[in-house]
Amino acid sequence: MLDALPPVPASGRPDETLGSAAMSIEDYARVVQPRNEFVEFLLAPARGRLAAAA
Structure with a gap:
């Protein structure tokens, strides 16, 4: 569940x-x-409770 998005490198290299x-x-x-x-x-x-109350 705690999958993190991969970090974006800040080195500025074109690749x-x-x-x-x-x-x-x-x-x-x-x-x-x-x-x-x-x-x-x-x-x-x-x-479910909200639907029942409506």
Whole structure:
């Protein structure tokens, strides 16, 4: 769950610019999806109570 995004090097060398160190959309989605599912799991009970109250 605590997967961190890879750090962006600050050396300024052309091969280590933000563009070459950035994650692809697919890699980012693979990191974010489990976190999103976990948050949905945590919020499910509250959503049920809110829906019942409405």
